[in-house]
Amino acid sequence: MNGKHYIDGEWTDKGNDTIKVMNPATGEQVGTVPNGGEAEATAAVEAAAAAFPEWSKTTAYERAKLLMKWHDLLLEHKEEIGEILTKEMGKPLKEAIGEIEYSASFISWFAEEGKRVYGRTVPASSDSKRIQVTKQPVGVVASITPWNFPAAMMARKMAPALAAGCTFVSKPAKMTPLTAVRVFELAEEAGFPKGVINLVTGSASKIGKVFTSHPSVRKLTFTGSTEIGKELMKQSSETMINLSLELGGHAPIIVLDDADLDKAVKGVMASKFRNAGQTCVCGNRIYVQESIVDAFSEKLQKAAGQLKVGNGLEEGVDIGPLVDKDGYEKVERHVKDAVEKGAKVLVGGDGKAENDAYFYNPTVLTGANEGMLVMFEETFGPVAPIMSFKTDEEAVKLANDTRFGLASYFFTESMTRGTYLAEHLEYGIVGWNDGAPSAAQAPFGGMKESGIGREGGQEGLEAFLETKYISIQL
Incomplete structure (x- = not known):
């Protein structure tokens, strides 16, 4: 499949040259x-700026109708798009199809939520005045999305922007642009007017520079590393662009001694090993109360050992390849460092790298400690390090000891202990007995260096609206 830009309602292949898109499971060009x-x-x-005046005047009902056409087309073609996604990203086909369904859920949610952009009348301090508060679209929105969820991260930004009345320019990751191209083809088929949606593939630095400096861009929404997010924030300071930044994570998982262990293992498996651990919200370090650490470790070892590693297009595969050599070598480095510092490998601990394809077996480590790389760096791979703790307060302190604050998880059957953890964990997302808390109707985003703003839920629409105060003297 050879993709093109989509600019001002036209497909074009203008550019200095082409970018090859490779299958990480085979090393072959796709x-x-x-x-x-x-x-x-x-x-x-x-093109987006030229289209904005007319698009912003359309009603929420008109915009919702187009969004739902797009939603229906995505679901109609979910197997086809899922296969494209698996070929360029590597995740198992069942996960890829699930991502398309997840993407569609954002579109349907915001198609309806766009009808609920309410203003308000505020009591004035004088009977000769009237005060009104209204909402209006922020303007042209530029988006930069990552390789690990090429459909979902785009839909989570694009759907609320369009529902709010904004026009949109998307820049997908150069490793996974083909999914975005196919999603845009279906958006075009749904009937969005010329210039309302635009797609540009290519150099992140060059395209990003335009996004942060062009006077017509009024919002930039980015999902990616904290380091790149900081750089975009610096660049955006010159034009004071409205920013939404969903950045890195280092999610802790806490298992208290009153937890249902089967429920906890199921939740950890869902969080840790989805997409081969290549998600910003996946559990990266597991803290288990010392009285149950052996029992929990045994159950997790057994569950992880049953996962099948291979090409995501093959039947029954649970874990696909790591996206590239750098990702593979980071996982190797983390496991080696942990073992050298006293960790024990219960399962996994090795991988296979050949023909530009990189697979790493699901790995469970016990005896982890704070001095190991895996406990303070985001691994982005299928490695589950387990460290024991004594008290609930100690678990919270360990979990919060990071510059990141995106997602966290804990398992307990106690309302009292669970409430304490939920209120004291410094994270934008908390999963209580839930390893997969993400949903279109809920706000997604982090604290500290994990970003600014929220996506999804009511907050996800507010991110693309400006608040205007009107004071009327009668």
Whole structure:
């Protein structure tokens, strides 16, 4: 599959050259996209700016109708798009199809939520005055999305932006652009007007520079690393762009001694090993109360050992490849460091790298401690390190001892202890006996260096609206 830019209602392959899209499970090329830069990004932004006045005047009902057509087309083609996603990203096909369904859930949610953009009348301090508060779309929105969820992260930004009345320019990750191209083809088929949606593939630095400096861009929404988020924030300071930044994570999982162990293991498996551990909200370090650490470790070892590793297109595969050599070597480095510092490998601990394809077996480590890389760096791989703790207060202190604050998880059957953890964990997302808390209707985002703003839920629509106060003297 060879993709193109989608700019001002036209498909074009302008660019300096092309980017090869590779299958991480086989090392084979699966397609190309144009390597666009500043010229293509500028054209896309200007097309969005030209389309904004008319699009922003459409009613929420008109916008919802188009969004639902797009939603229906995505579900109609979910197996096809899922296969494209698996070929360029590597996740198992069942997960890829699930991602398309998850993407569609954001579109349907915001299609309806866009009808609920309410203003209000505020009591004035004088009978000769009237005070009104209204909401209006922020303007042209630019988006930069990551490789690990190429459909969902785009839909989670694009759907609320369009529902709010904004126009949109999307820049997908260069490793996984083909999914975005197919999703845009279906959006075009749904009937969005010329210039309302635009897609540019290519150089992140060159395209990002346009997004942060062009005067017509009024909002930038980004999902990716904290380091890149900080750089975009610096660049955006010159034009004071409205920012939403969903950045890195280092999620703790706490298992208290009154937890249902089967429920806890199921939750940890859902959090830790989805997408081979390549998610920003996956559990990265597991803290288990010392009286149950052996029993829990044994159950997790057994569950992880049953996972099948391989090409995501093969039947029964649970764990696909790591996205590239750098990701594989980081996982290797983390496991080696942990073992050298006293950790014991219960299962896994090794991988296979050949023909530019990198697979790492699901790994469970016991005897982890705070001095290990895996306990203070985000691994982004299928490695589950277990460290014991004594008290609930100690668990919270260990969990919060990081500059990140995206997602956290804990398992307990006690309302009292669970309430304490939920209120004291410094994270934007808390899963209580739940290893998969993400949902279109709930706000998603982090504290500390895990970002700014929220996506999903009511908050996800507010992110694309400006509040205007009108004071009327009669």
